[in-house]
Amino acid sequence: MVEAMRAAVAGADIKRYTALNFSFHDGPARLCGNRKLHETYKRLVAELSLFRRHTYVHNESSLALSLLEHEAIYKAVAERGAEAAAELLRLHARGSRLRLHEVLDAARGSAGPTRSYSPASTDNPETVPRS
Secondary structure, eight states: OHHHHHHHHHHHHHHHHHHHHHHHHHHHHHHTHHHHHHHHHHHHHHHHHHHHHHHHHOOOTTTHHHHHHHHHHHHHHTTTOOOHHHHHHHHHHHHHHHHHHHHHHHHHHHOOOOOOOOTTTSOOOOOHHHH
16 A cells, blocks of 8 residues: 555555555444444545545645654554554644644735645744734
């Protein structure tokens, strides 16, 4: 899965990467045995899919940052580091949200500075300036 995500990023294939991103997150939601969680996740993804694509299209670094986050999550899971994986998932969700807001702020003509965040960064995501 992560290899396919790498290939999609290398080819700037946003459509493919978006589908793989969905699958990456859908697997654990589906396999956890909680049908309600999986159904909730699918509804959330349906609502967020246009925003996710918008971020990838309008923030050149977002695909690469997203890939780095997924690689880190995958590694933590593969090493059975549940706490590390949980923290990386939180950082991934926060980073994705911040990148979306950066794009939306730029589209509205926000005067505030923006910068992309990833878990590999030493920046505190809570201090990203917002308008």
